[in-house]
Amino acid sequence: LQLCIYFQRSLFVDRARSFITAVKSSQTSNRLEDRCLDDLERTNINSSMLEFIFTVARLVFSVSTYFIKGNLLKLWPPEDRPVVTVRQGKLRGISDTLPNGRRYHYFKGVPYAQHPVGPLRFRPPVPLERFDTPTVECIMERSDCIQEDLFTHRVVGSEKGLYMNIYTPECNGEKFPVMVYLHGGGFLAGTGSSVFYNPIHLVQEGVIVVAMNYRLGPLGFLSFPAAGIAGNAGLKDQLLVFKWVNENIAQFGGDPGNVTLFGESAGSISAYLHYLSPNSRKYFHRVICQSGIPCTETFFQSSGNEKARKLANLLGYEGDCDKEALEILLKASPAKLVKNQSKVLTSEEKQRGVKFAFMPVIEDIISEESIITQTPEEIIKSSIDLSMPIIDGCNSGEGILSLYLMSKRLDIMNKEPQRLVPQLLGDLEEIDRTELGQ
Structure with a gap:
């Protein structure tokens, strides 16, 4: 779940990059805005990378501790x-x-x-x-x-x-x-x-x-x-x-x-x-x-x-x-x-x-x-x-992983809009899923 949270925040960074590019190319951009947005981009990327590193480190430490402790208990049980x-x-x-x-x-x-x-x-x-x-x-x-x-x-x-x-x-x-x-x-x-x-x-x-x-x-x-x-x-x-x-x-x-x-x-x-x-x-x-x-x-x-x-x-x-x-x-x-x-x-x-x-x-x-x-x-x-x-x-984190996976399939979603229609609607014949997705 911690890794999924990282992916979700990485998506935010990707969206922020797109936003930065759009703002930079607009007629209203100026040197101060460019500098602030560059700083924001670097800060988001650096903080996400640091969070990812710390998350992996915590995960490795937790799993390692679990197996080391368990094996020590098997060898020398109290x-x-x-x-x-x-x-x-x-x-x-x-x-x-x-x-x-x-x-x-x-x-x-x-x-x-x-x-x-x-x-x-x-x-x-x-x-x-x-x-x-x-x-x-x-x-x-x-x-x-x-x-x-x-x-x-x-x-x-x-x-x-x-x-x-x-x-x-x-x-x-x-x-x-x-x-x-x-x-x-x-x-x-x-x-x-x-x-x-x-x-x-x-x-x-x-x-x-x-x-x-x-x-x-x-x-x-x-x-x-x-x-x-x-x-x-x-x-x-x-x-x-x-x-x-x-x-x-x-x-x-x-x-x-x-x-x-x-x-x-x-x-x-x-x-x-x-x-x-x-x-x-x-x-x-x-x-x-x-x-x-x-x-x-x-x-x-x-x-x-x-x-x-x-x-x-x-x-x-x-x-x-x-x-x-x-x-x-x-x-x-x-x-x-x-x-x-x-x-x-x-x-x-x-x-x-x-x-x-x-x-x-x-x-x-x-x-x-x-x-x-x-x-x-x-x-x-x-x-x-x-x-x-x-x-x-x-749960508060439900769907985080799906959000990450969906971001990798945006081209497919554009070509096949019926995929956007919730599965909860089932296979009802009267629903035109393509039209509804569009």
Whole structure:
């Protein structure tokens, strides 16, 4: 986010340069104005460069400190460490100090499901009955869920990435409220790692915080109902964490009857879908949506069967049997699935500039694990009781990165003005998107 802020301010510098050029060429310019504007340009450029350097330095220092500290703790863990017994076994965490000087505990890399590999790929998560070891060492985060890095475009993470982190104040006999966080990333990237989301300021307010990884991209949101894959596996990972919290959080001093679900961007959309879902809603008591609720079809994946078939074709399948296509997808390397995901976008999605091929779906295959089987509009208009406190808002920095990316595509916007029309309008036939964009 700090880097994005730098990019946003760099855009201001670019606009300032254009303004300076225009003023200099105007008939009203004079030597004093020229000198002041030159000074302004140099000041803006220098301050932006300095800010960029300091931001990178802070980022490098923060990440380096995180890994050095974590590895030192693995080599020489302290003797006095918190141990919590849950249904699946024991978790041994680390005690640390909050900014206000009080102590807190954290348990990082807690496994909550069987690895979703082999025949479990694309399917709802299978809960762990017992941990692999009697006591799980929860010193550092484990692998993120496999994804393509948005900046380097390298495939990072692992298919074995279903872990969560738990942060809790030092127990004093009272039950703490619980907050469960869902990260953003467009359903194709992101992590619950403390490198990005360190909730110590919430913890020092007397709150237990749980942050998770969930499956992303085609591994988390491929929908192939023609072959028996309902979709929304990533949302079902989240639901399994809610169930885990409901079952075990009291062992950490938490109150299972006082759980708040909150998320940002894709995490916010996820939170709202769970708010609408009878299967999910019984595990939390209030919701905070930070930048995003899915109240139009744009937020849902379209053409699930076609995208799954196209992905199989990209991996070499040439037949027309859906079961065989699914077998190809199950046997393919996860990295190949991730690298090919953007190639299955429909022509309409490409025209609108959509970047996310695999997102939540309205499920055709209804089961006990279904998240959403009707559109949000249909659910809201039904008689289902949705009387739960909910906050819906927008983060102050939302869209900064998109602003930077859009500045690089101004020529395309001029040539294809339909791209300027908000995606929220969907694919309504009566809308002339080109005329409206113009």
